[in-house]
Amino acid sequence: MNRLEQDDYLALRAGATILEEDGFGEKVLRLADGTMLKLFRRKRLLSSAAWSPYAQRFADNAAALHQRHIPAPVIIAVWRVPSIDRDAVHYHPLVGKTLREMRREGLEAHREQALKAAFTRFVIHLHDCGVYFRSLHLGNVVYTPDHQFGLIDISDARMGRRALSKQLRARNLRRLEGIPEESEWVDSSAVLSGALQEKPRTL
Known part of the structure; x- marks a missing residue:
């Protein structure tokens, strides 16, 4: 992780649009050239982020997803920005709509049903590839112009070498199942049984 000095940081974010912020400050910026800058703060003094920064996890997970041929943001750089006490990842956004x-x-209706079936196949494919995506919900899954599903906000994903167990598949579905408007988008029984053993189809 390289160090980004204050003057360089200010030059980088000149003309940026703030897409997300909270009481602690800016979180996600769209830069003037259309690329993205995501800022991470360490939430606790004693945290795994001390030796495994969230920004680096984001970048490493993007690379791991690309190796599995799963669309994800393309990383430009990862920085430590001491002047604002943040880590940052600079990347090309994944094109498409969530x-x-x-x-x-x-x-x-027919389009929605086709997308739901394809999304279920995609989740099975993720699990078969060893991807445990803690933030699995419709806001973090992008449908790209070339009719593929991809992932964003990936800093808390875990990448394993083996397919997920049935227990991990069930745990991974819990967040999505807890969102009333979105739980019906995945066939949980198919995901748990791994019944659709095929790669996601294009629509």
Whole structure:
């Protein structure tokens, strides 16, 4: 992880649009050139982020997903920014719309059913590839212009060498199942049985 000095940081974020912030400050910026800058703070003094920074996890997980041929952001750089006490990852965003955006905009019934079936196949494919995505919900799954599903906000994903066990598959579905508007987007029984043993199809 390289060090980014204050003057260079200010030059980088000149003309940026703030996409996400909280009471502690800026979190996600769209830079003037269309690339993204995601800022991470260490939430606790004693935290795994001390030796495994979230920004580096984001970058490492993007590389691991690409190795598995799963669309994800393309990393440009990872920095430590001491002047604002943040780590940062600079990346090209994944082009497309999140499934949450598509659902809210409205879909024809047959289109929605096709997307739900394809999404279930995608989740099975993730689990078969050893991907445990803690933030699995429709807001973090992008449908790309070339009809693939990809992942964003990936700093808390875990990449294993083997397919997930049934117990881990069930645990991975819990967050999605807890969102009333989104739980019906995945066939949980199919995911747990691994019944659809095939790669996601294009639509």
